[in-house]
Amino acid sequence: MATTEMTRPDSTAEDFRAEAAAWLADNFPQSLVGKENLLAAVEGDSKPDPEAAAWKKAMGEKGWGTPTWPKAYGGGGLDAKQARILQEEMARINAWNPIGGMGVMMLGPTLLEFASEEQKQRYIPPICRGEIRWCQGYSEPGAGSDLASLQTKCEDKGDHWLINGQKTWTSGGQWADWCFALVRTDTTRKHEGISFILLDMKSPGVEVKPIRMISGASPFCETFFTDVKVPKDQIVGEIGNGWTIGKRLLQHERTNLSGGGRMGRGAGPTLADIAKKYVGVDEQGRIADADLRGRIIKHDMEARAFQATARRVTAEAKSGEVSLASSILKNVGARITQERAELTLEIMGMQGLGWEGEGFHPLELGSTRGWLWGKAVSIYGGTTEIQNNVIAKRILGMLDHQ
Amino acid sequence: MAVLNEEQTMLRDMARDWARKESPVKAYRKVRDTGAAIGFDPQAFAKMAEMGWTGVIIPEAYGGSDFGYLSLGLVLEECARTLTASPLNASSLAATSALLLGGSDEQKSAWLPGIASGETIAALAVDEGPRHAPDLIKARAEASGDGWTLSAEKCFVAEGDAANLLVVAAQYEGGVGLFLVPAEASGVTVSTRKLIDFRSHAAITLDQVSLPAHARLEAGGDDLLDQVLDRARAGVAAEMLGLAVQAFEDTLAYLKTRSQFGEILSRFQALQHRMANLFTEIELMRSVVEGALEAIDAERDDVPVRVALAKARACQTLHLVSRELIQLHGGIGMTDEHDAGFYLKRARILEAQYGNGAFHRERFARLNDY
Numbered sequence: 001m002a003t004t005e006m007t008r009p010d011s012t013a014e015d016f017r018a019e020a021a022a023w024l025a026d027n028f029p030q031s032l033v034g035k036e037n038l039l040a041a042v043e044g045d046s047k048p049d050p051e052a053a054a055w056k057k058a059m060g061e062k063g064w065g066t067p068t069w070p071k072a073y074g075g076g077g078l079d080a081k082q083a084r085i086l087q088e089e090m091a092r093i094n095a096w097n098p099i100g101g102m103g104v105m106m107l108g109p110t111l112l113e114f115a116s117e118e119q120k121q122r123y124i125p126p127i128c129r130g131e132i133r134w135c136q137g138y139s140e141p142g143a144g145s146d147l148a149s150l151q152t153k154c155e156d157k158g159d160h161w162l163i164n165g166q167k168t169w170t171s172g173g174q175w176a177d178w179c180f181a182l183v184r185t186d187t188t189r190k191h192e193g194i195s196f197i198l199l200d201m202k203s204p205g206v207e208v209k210p211i212r213m214i215s216g217a218s219p220f221c222e223t224f225f226t227d228v229k230v231p232k233d234q235i236v237g238e239i240g241n242g243w244t245i246g247k248r249l250l251q252h253e254r255t256n257l258s259g260g261g262r263m264g265r266g267a268g269p270t271l272a273d274i275a276k277k278y279v280g281v282d283e284q285g286r287i288a289d290a291d292l293r294g295r296i297i298k299h300d301m302e303a304r305a306f307q308a309t310a311r312r313v314t315a316e317a318k319s320g321e322v323s324l325a326s327s328i329l330k331n332v333g334a335r336i337t338q339e340r341a342e343l344t345l346e347i348m349g350m351q352g353l354g355w356e357g358e359g360f361h362p363l364e365l366g367s368t369r370g371w372l373w374g375k376a377v378s379i380y381g382g383t384t385e386i387q388n389n390v391i392a393k394r395i396l397g398m399l400d401h402q
Numbered sequence: 403m404a405v406l407n408e409e410q411t412m413l414r415d416m417a418r419d420w421a422r423k424e425s426p427v428k429a430y431r432k433v434r435d436t437g438a439a440i441g442f443d444p445q446a447f448a449k450m451a452e453m454g455w456t457g458v459i460i461p462e463a464y465g466g467s468d469f470g471y472l473s474l475g476l477v478l479e480e481c482a483r484t485l486t487a488s489p490l491n492a493s494s495l496a497a498t499s500a501l502l503l504g505g506s507d508e509q510k511s512a513w514l515p516g517i518a519s520g521e522t523i524a525a526l527a528v529d530e531g532p533r534h535a536p537d538l539i540k541a542r543a544e545a546s547g548d549g550w551t552l553s554a555e556k557c558f559v560a561e562g563d564a565a566n567l568l569v570v571a572a573q574y575e576g577g578v579g580l581f582l583v584p585a586e587a588s589g590v591t592v593s594t595r596k597l598i599d600f601r602s603h604a605a606i607t608l609d610q611v612s613l614p615a616h617a618r619l620e621a622g623g624d625d626l627l628d629q630v631l632d633r634a635r636a637g638v639a640a641e642m643l644g645l646a647v648q649a650f651e652d653t654l655a656y657l658k659t660r661s662q663f664g665e666i667l668s669r670f671q672a673l674q675h676r677m678a679n680l681f682t683e684i685e686l687m688r689s690v691v692e693g694a695l696e697a698i699d700a701e702r703d704d705v706p707v708r709v710a711l712a713k714a715r716a717c718q719t720l721h722l723v724s725r726e727l728i729q730l731h732g733g734i735g736m737t738d739e740h741d742a743g744f745y746l747k748r749a750r751i752l753e754a755q756y757g758n759g760a761f762h763r764e765r766f767a768r769l770n771d772y
Binding site (some may be wrong): 139141142145149171212213214279346349354359372379383 | 474531736
């Protein structure tokens with residue numbers, strides 16, 4: 001019996017692998033390899049390739065774009081092992097997941113945890129099919145690091161809610177169909193006065209203005225709400241419980257932001273490669289600029305230490321331990337991303353400072369814009385300063401002096 | 403702050419006043435938005451010339467005031483604080499230095515009065531690659547008949563788009579020389595390059611340009627190019643000082659107004675210490691930048707070491723200040739609507755110009771036999 005029990009899961013797994021491979025072979029045409037439009041989930045695809053549209057439809061109906069979500073709400077209903085097998089089979093034929101965006105990354109998991117049965121039935125299946133683009137209404141001009149000081153007012157008008165206020169950094173706001181937002185239902189209590197609401201971006205009184213960034217055009221917007229009426233059944237969870245729900249959702253965001261261990265590995269040339277190309281080498285083949293060489297070495301070592309830490313955190317999490325080291329990942333990841341961008345700029349000299357037009361390779365222009373955009377990494381999703389506060393107060397127990 | 407004489411104090415105050423009132427960052431934003439290749443407002447530059455700033459290091463005999471490099475540095479610093487776009491540094495300091503150090507009376511008479519009046523814009527064309535490397539000049543001037551034939555591929559020439567006069571570094575039988583080339587000479591092609599600061603950094607090709615015998619700057623000795631570059635570097639460092647000071651002041655003002663967690667940000671000790679650190683670094687930067695300019699005025703023999711020190715420290719400090727400027731402003735500093743990004747972008751250009759920090763640390767080491 002013991003033997004059967006040992007082999008049965010494996011044979012089930014192999015059955016599933018065969019099933020997944022067959023289904024993928026039937027539904028993912030090889031002509032779509034490399035044609036993933038990463039922004040489609042945010043921006044929408046104005047001229048969708050019919051093959052890509054068919055692939056999205058098939059994955060959406062199968063629920064495999066959100067493989068571990070319950071079948072009852074349009075998910076794949078797979079367990080973790082099956083989901084990993086599906087991922088392996090997709091990777092084997094270079095298939096990509098056409099279902100994504102904030103609905104998948106942030107809202108869906110939150111709804112599964114906090115929403116009512118009716119809300120799950122209504123909002124989750126369109127996320128699984130990739131039909132609705134969601135945006136996040138959290139930050140306000142006066143509420144950044146101190147998010148809980150948000151002022152967007154949500155008043156109970158008997159048969160509806162009335163929303164007035166302004167959100168900022170609404171990523172993809174100009175393309176979004178719906179918005180999940182934190183709003184103030186009670187002005188007398190800070191955290192307990194916040195509720196988590198879902199609203200249709202086509203509602204009268206919603207106005208969206210794109211924000212131009214130091215790196216140029218961006219997906220960010222300012223979103224203004226003027227007397228926006230929202231049906232009563234669109235608050236998720238209890239009224240006044242929005243802070244808890246909103247923070248839980250941010251955990252999903254931070255998991256996606258730290259970049260985990262993938263930074264500085266694999267893709268693209270190394271800093272040393274770029275330096276040898278732009279700066280040249282001495283007689284011994286070393287980067288000709290000794291001062292720069294020393295700093296590249298230091299940076300690469302820090303990146304290796306970061307990767308090792310990310311791996312350790314993953315391993316510790318799997319073994320059920322709560323890893324204290326996970327608290328440093330966002331800050332170290334941000335520092336490495338930004339330092340790499342600064343070093344790349346320095347290596348390329350004036351050639352790394354182009355904005356547009358003649359005389360610059362697209363990779364050079366890309367690295368310049370990436371450097372500028374990368375300045376946001378230590379600001380969004382919890383600034384470096386806020387993350388350090390978390391480390392000092394929650395982990396080290398260092399309390400304010402008063 | 404260096405101890406200034408009365409004229410210098412007046413000049414600095416005048417520059418500060420003009421930059422704030424007549425050339426605020428808004429004026430730079432307007433230049434940026436028009437996207438003009440020359441990268442500055444000719445009317446603003448005409449005003450600067452009218453006030454005599456284009457002739458600060460030019461002797462009175464050639465239409466200037468002969469106030470010296472520290473004086474010009476003060477003007478550059480004040481103008482840089484509001485990101486005033488103008489060819490003052492490239493023309494009236496860098497290229498002018500070449501004429502002052504290497505020019506004959508005839509050459510000076512021919513060009514300096516025009517530079518002093520602002521009618522002539524001169525640009526120094528040295529580098530041929532994206533990184534400052536005056537040891538790797540390939541441009542060549544061949545003696546032909548009673549003149550020269552000059553061929554060169556110069557890049558990132560500051561103010562190259564507006565220049566009427568180019569001062570071109572090129573190899574000739576006696577080493578590296580500097581040659582005066584009118585921009586309208588046949589064989590000169592100027593190509594605009596759009597960099598992150600939207601100022602002029604032109605690529606300039608000289609294809610078999612015929613020049614008269616007196617085109618070369620013959621005075622100044624074998625190390626003329628080094629002497630000119632050291633002056634250009636000190637000028638850039640003065641501009642960097644202005645950027646650093648203003649970026650610091652803007653950040654401090656923001657921390658004193660922005661409130662989070664019911665507290666003005668400037669009350670958080672972690673931020674107080676960050677600002678105290680920036681203040682410290684900028685004070686160190688000021689000492690070495692002014693020290694370099696004073697050394698040039700006093701014709702001291704340690705100008706190269708002082709300039710290497712000044713530019714290296716200027717790069718290090720402005721790099722730090724410009725990063726903190728963005729980080730401490732948070733999201734608002736990431737938007738194009740805010741001015742912070744302009745300072746960050748201009749900072750990196752000036753860091754790279756005429757040698758970055760690593761270049762000048764290496765130069766400092768060599769000059770001191772490390």
